[in-house]
Amino acid sequence: AGHVRFDGVRFGYDPDRAILKGIDLDVPAGTTLAVVGPSGAGKSTLARLLYRFYDVDEGAITIDGQDIAAVTQASLREAIGIVPQDTVLFNDTIGYNIAYGRADADQAQVERAAQGAAIAGFIERQPDGYATRVGERGLKLSGGEKQRVAIARTLLKDPPILILDEATSALDSRTEGEILATLNEIERGRTTIVIAHRLSTIVHADQIVVLDGGVAAERGTHAELLRRG
Ligand code: ADP
Ligand code: ADP
Numbered sequence: 001a002g003h004v005r006f007d008g009v010r011f012g013y014d015p016d017r018a019i020l021k022g023i024d025l026d027v028p029a030g031t032t033l034a035v036v037g038p039s040g041a042g043k044s045t046l047a048r049l050l051y052r053f054y055d056v057d058e059g060a061i062t063i064d065g066q067d068i069a070a071v072t073q074a075s076l077r078e079a080i081g082i083v084p085q086d087t088v089l090f091n092d093t094i095g096y097n098i099a100y101g102r103a104d105a106d107q108a109q110v111e112r113a114a115q116g117a118a119i120a121g122f123i124e125r126q127p128d129g130y131a132t133r134v135g136e137r138g139l140k141l142s143g144g145e146k147q148r149v150a151i152a153r154t155l156l157k158d159p160p161i162l163i164l165d166e167a168t169s170a171l172d173s174r175t176e177g178e179i180l181a182t183l184n185e186i187e188r189g190r191t192t193i194v195i196a197h198r199l200s201t202i203v204h205a206d207q208i209v210v211l212d213g214g215v216a217a218e219r220g221t222h223a224e225l226l227r228r229g
Pocket of ligand 2 (some may be wrong): 080183198199
């Protein structure tokens with residue numbers, strides 16, 4: 001599950017100014033699509049449309065053949081996990097932040113998610129309630145630690161589709177390398193849409209689309225795009 005398609009998608013925040021002018025994408029289940037392009041090209045907008053923050057003006061987005069306009073918001077959000085560039089956390093424990101909105105999750109599941117995101121060292125088992133951050137440093141998590149919390153949230157949700165919207169862009173290069181390694185693990189078996197600036201970081205993508213001027217200006221694999229210059 002998790003076959004994503006965009007067919008002739010047109011969208012503008014202002015009806016007179018289209019940001020996306022007829023985008024076609026076909027992302028088979030379990031594969032990775034990278035979307036690159038200059039700042040302002042509409043990369044994040046494309047991700048927001050898939051999550052249905054906004055409805056398309058024309059065309060359709062489908063998941064496994066079903067138009068997302070006909071799917072409930074709740075089931076769409078269950079199907080898609082997002083790791084944004086900057087994760088905003090509640091001023092509460094790591095466990096609370098990981099489990100937020102998932103009243104059905106138990107302690108063991110939260111701990112497993114924390115482990116998968118390599119942040120388990122920060123939580124400890126409490127006699128009641130969710131795992132707590134050792135030491136209670138409030139919101140003093142580093143950027144990389146915050147991204148690990150976002151990854152743990154995603155693991156707890158276990159969605160077939162992942163959106164990584166410049167998930168490591170705000171990090172220093174060493175932390176970026178560490179988080180990318182964790183992301184590569186959670187991408188396995190999921191349909192993934194990676195939004196990126198530089199081609200060099202998305203060598204592993206099954207297909208790359210270059211957005212420019214509201215259209216898919218180029219598409220291909222990493223090697224094909226390099227060959228074309
Ligand atoms: P990218 O992710 O490629 O940098 P965005 O999708 O963020 O591009 O933005 C595409 C265009 O849409 C930009 O011109 C931006 O200013 C505009 N835009 C983005 N978000 C909004 C919004 N919420 N309301 C109006 N315009 C927006
Ligand atoms: P920037 O200059 O904004 O850092 P990059 O092209 O270097 O642009 O990377 C953009 C984003 O692509 C990164 O922040 C990261 O979230 C994502 N990305 C790159 N490679 C991977 C990968 N292997 N797995 C998941 N996400 C990736």
